[in-house]
Amino acid sequence: MGLKRSLIVTLATAALLAACGTGSETASSGTDGEAAAVVNYVAPTEIATMDSVLVTDMNSANYIGQVQDGLYWENDKNEIQPALAEALPEVSEDGLTYTIKMREDAKWSNGDPITANDFVYALQRLANPDTAAPYSYLLAGFKNSEAVLSGEAPVEDLGVKALDDYTIEIQLDTPIPYIENLLAFTPLYPQNQAFVEEAGDAYGTSSENIVFSGPFTMSNWDGTGLTWTLEKNADYYNADSVAIDEVNVQVIKEGSTAVNLFEAGDIDNAPLTGELAKQYQGNENAVQQAKARNYWMAFNYNNEVFQNKNLREAIDYAINNEELATNVIGDGSNAVATFVPENFIFNPDTQEDFVTEVGITDKYDPEEAARLWDLAKEELGVETLDLNLLGDDDEKGKTTTQYIQGQVQNNLEGVTVNLQNVPKKNRLAQEDARDYDMVITGWAADFADGINFFELLETGGSYNRGDYTNTAYDAEIEAARGENANDPVARWANFVEAQNILVEDAAWVPLYQEVETQLRNPNLTGITFRSVGNEFDLRTATLEAAE
Numbered sequence: 004m005g006l007k008r009s010l011i012v013t014l015a016t017a018a019l020l021a022a023c024g025t026g027s028e029t030a031s032s033g034t035d036g037e038a039a040a041v042v043n044y045v046a047p048t049e050i051a052t053m054d055s056v057l058v059t060d061m062n063s064a065n066y067i068g069q070v071q072d073g074l075y076w077e078n079d080k081n082e083i084q085p086a087l088a089e090a091l092p093e094v095s096e097d098g099l100t101y102t103i104k105m106r107e108d109a110k111w112s113n114g115d116p117i118t119a120n121d122f123v124y125a126l127q128r129l130a131n132p133d134t135a136a137p138y139s140y141l142l143a144g145f146k147n148s149e150a151v152l153s154g155e156a157p158v159e160d161l162g163v164k165a166l167d168d169y170t171i172e173i174q175l176d177t178p179i180p181y182i183e184n185l186l187a188f189t190p191l192y193p194q195n196q197a198f199v200e201e202a203g204d205a206y207g208t209s210s211e212n213i214v215f216s217g218p219f220t221m222s223n224w225d226g227t228g229l230t231w232t233l234e235k236n237a238d239y240y241n242a243d244s245v246a247i248d249e250v251n252v253q254v255i256k257e258g259s260t261a262v263n264l265f266e267a268g269d270i271d272n273a274p275l276t277g278e279l280a281k282q283y284q285g286n287e288n289a290v291q292q293a294k295a296r297n298y299w300m301a302f303n304y305n306n307e308v309f310q311n312k313n314l315r316e317a318i319d320y321a322i323n324n325e326e327l328a329t330n331v332i333g334d335g336s337n338a339v340a341t342f343v344p345e346n347f348i349f350n351p352d353t354q355e356d357f358v359t360e361v362g363i364t365d366k367y368d369p370e371e372a373a374r375l376w377d378l379a380k381e382e383l384g385v386e387t388l389d390l391n392l393l394g395d396d397d398e399k400g401k402t403t404t405q406y407i408q409g410q411v412q413n414n415l416e417g418v419t420v421n422l423q424n425v426p427k428k429n430r431l432a433q434e435d436a437r438d439y440d441m442v443i444t445g446w447a448a449d450f451a452d453g454i455n456f457f458e459l460l461e462t463g464g465s466y467n468r469g470d471y472t473n474t475a476y477d478a479e480i481e482a483a484r485g486e487n488a489n490d491p492v493a494r495w496a497n498f499v500e501a502q503n504i505l506v507e508d509a510a511w512v513p514l515y516q517e518v519e520t521q522l523r524n525p526n527l528t529g530i531t532f533r534s535v536g537n538e539f540d541l542r543t544a545t546l547e548a549a550e
Contacts, residue, residue, distance in 0.1 A: 043250075046255075047255075047274060047397055074186045074187070077184070079533060085106075111214045115195055120165050130161050136190065188536065209226045219234060219250070232251055258276055262522065315510075321372040321415055343502070350495055357499075393434070393441065437469075448534070461481075526547045
């Protein structure tokens with residue numbers, strides 16, 4: 004995201020806040036005459052959509068996760084917990100049939116009961132080619148999914164049905180080792196068919212065009228604005244366990260602005276990068292959160308110059324990932340050279356981390372970069388190149404693109420890099436339209452399986468927005484998803500070989516793995532933080548009274 008982990012696509016991180024003392028003391032009364040627990044919250048970027056079927060970026064998924072519920076929910080260790088489902092699925096001996104019993108006391112915010120039909124409808128809408136849902140590929144392995152996703156069979160043929168109002172049956176063509184994690188993932192959340200169809204194209208584009216199933220509802224969001232409000236959902240089946248009454252959210256993209264407001268007590272959190280992160284190192288309110296999120300620079304292979312491997316590799320050799328992560332971003336993020344992050348997947352036999360096992364290091368070498376550029380110039384028949392680099396318009400996005408601009412121009416004489424920093428929603432749209440030369444993007448893990456990263460670069464994949472293609476690479480991913488689905492050792496070998504192919508091909512330019520550093524008021528405790536999937540969850544948070 005992810006939601007490709009987008010993250011983002013770069014994919015951006017949500018900043019988490021704790022409530023100011025004044026906020027809780029001056030708020031209107033909550034239940035039983037007590038002061039309402041009000042949190043002032045900073046988001047790093049605008050919401051792109053609140054439609055769980057169409058979501059692509061992590062920031063949007065984070066907020067969908069506050070107002071909608073799935074069949075399952077993941078705790079801070081990414082362990083599966085029942086949510087709209089009563090218990091974990093019953094699984095057939097061959098691993099191809101899952102039966103799920105839903106709780107019968109859950110309802111939508113408009114009073115409709117939440118039923119098995121809502122889940123079936125959401126998956127059929129996700130699978131429908133007319134929806135053009137980027138995450139539809141996750142249904143591969145569901146019975147008849149290939150024919151349904153290609154439009155050759157009706158969505159009703161997808162291997163999911165309601166046995167009764169509160170019982171779901173899922174049938175698979177091949178086992179999916181991570182299916183329970185998928186059932187906790189945002190694009191597979193149930194949807195209210197009547198409401199979605201009545202809203203039509205407007206569904207999920209404003210708070211008035213959403214019906215809610217989760218611990219909070221949303222108001223005051225017009226689809227493009229920089230502020231919105233979350234309010235405790237009194238009709239939520241587990242409302243008694245939700246301690247936060249209201250969350251006032253505002254988008255702040257400049258770190259110094261957020262820090263000043265935090266210090267003044269006007270907001271309860273501020274993200275830290277670069278010099279601000281160094282300045283506040285050791286501050287009692289500074290906290291770090293590791294992410295299974297990697298950022299990289301992607302090439303648009305529709306630009307014929309990027310068909311040249313020497314050019315791609317020259318650009319990779321020109322960029323110092325360690326300096327970028329440590330000195331430029333400076334928020335605790337780490338330089339990477341692999342497609343997947345550290346502390347994400349582990350050898351099923353030895354439990355060794357994937358990144359450690361493959362032993363790939365950053366290619367930075369200015370002399371080698373210049374040599375490769377000379378070869379590329381000869382092969383392309385050019386002496387100069389003028390390239391555009393697309394990125395987000397928040398502070399981290401701007402500093403990252405500026406650094407890469409300098410590295411490439413300084414180390415590859417004759418290459419000019421023009422910067423395009425735009426709001427994240429616009430960046431995602433430009434990526435989708437292939438309207439870029441190079442882009443700073445990334446992925447936050449949706450679930451803890453290597454396939455979640457590696458299938459991003461499959462030929463024709465929904466998130467392969469640079470149209471990279473390599474048949475040998477495709478074969479490894481198809482084997483991991485198909486014939487080796489129940490063989491962890493063989494799947495591991497598929498992932499290792501896929502990683503080696505990407506490196507040999509100079510398919511992308513790895514940059515850094517994100518570690519989020521922020522100032523946070525200690526009065527807000529119990530937030531569920533995850534390194535994989537939606538990054539935070541306020542349903543478990545508790546606000547302590549300010550002293």
